[in-house]
Amino acid sequence: MSESLLQFGPEIWIADGPVTSFHSFPYPTRMAVIRLSDGSLFVWSPVTLSDSLGASVNALGPVRHLVSPNSLHHLFLGEWKSAYPAARLYASPRLRRKRRDLCFDAELSDAPEPEWAADIEQVILRGSFALTEVVFFHRGTHTALFADLIQNFPPDWFKGWRGFLARHGGIVAPIPSAPSDWRASFLNRRAARVSLDKVLAWPIERVLIAHGDLPTGDGAAFVRMAFAWLLGHDGAT
Numbered sequence: 169m170s171e172s173l174l175q176f177g178p179e180i181w182i183a184d185g186p187v188t189s190f191h192s193f194p195y196p197t198r199m200a201v202i203r204l205s206d207g208s209l210f211v212w213s214p215v216t217l218s219d220s221l222g223a224s225v226n227a228l229g230p231v232r233h234l235v236s237p238n239s240l241h242h243l244f245l246g247e248w249k250s251a252y253p254a255a256r257l258y259a260s261p262r263l264r265r266k267r268r269d270l271c272f273d274a275e276l277s278d279a280p281e282p283e284w285a286a287d288i289e290q291v292i293l294r295g296s297f298a299l300t301e302v303v304f305f306h307r308g309t310h311t312a313l314f315a316d317l318i319q320n321f322p323p324d325w326f327k328g329w330r331g332f333l334a335r336h337g338g339i340v341a342p343i344p345s346a347p348s349d350w351r352a353s354f355l356n357r358r359a360a361r362v363s364l365d366k367v368l369a370w371p372i373e374r375v376l377i378a379h380g381d382l383p384t385g386d387g388a389a390f391v392r393m394a395f396a397w398l399l400g401h402d403g404a405t
């Protein structure tokens with residue numbers, strides 16, 4: 169675990185946070201920081217804010233945008249907003265209702281905010297009655313960012329019955345995906361495919377995920393493999 173920033177590519181960094189518990193499963197956390205063309209910082213899925221992480225982030229530029237990609241990745245938004253009160257806080261779908269204690273400045277939509285549209289694209293992946301995630305794309309490095317829609321845990325990460333359930337749930341390398349219960353919640357497959365088509369239209373070269381090993385190799389092929397459950401068994405559109 170490292171709570172300092174690691175450069176992922178030009179103008180994009182990642183930081184791994186502490187392991188959190190999700191229904192008793194140990195979940196490692198990862199955030200990303202993108203420096204926009206105007207020099208300000210876009211913070212995606214923030215992890216707990218340590219002094220060392222804060223110092224590393226401050227050295228990059230002013231924090232202006234705090235973004236939750238889905239309604240599960242909200243745990244540390246409050247501490248970041250307290251540390252950076254001038255930053256704008258963006259809610260993913262359904263998060264306003266869940267976190268009434270937070271004062272959101274805007275809700276994420278299918279269109280990027282004007283402040284980051286030159287650098288970042290986004291799509292709401294629709295079709296689930298349970299959890300809706302906003303997928304982002306960093307134009308500068310051709311990187312797609314997924315929080316929970318693609319999980320890629322090392323085979324030995326979960327032990328015992330948790331390992332069995334994780335493999336059964338389809339979130340263990342070399343076959344990354346969203347957990348099976350979440351996949352089952354996509355009752356509107358048509359809407360999901362329309363959203364995914366927009367994601368796959370991006371010239372994806374790299375993929376950044378919040379949980380598990382970062383993929384190497386062809387990013388677009390990785391995304392197609394992770395969404396084979398939606399595309400068809402061979403990942404074909």
Ligand SMILES: [Fe+2]
Nearest residue numbers: 240315316378
């Ligand atoms: Fe997550």
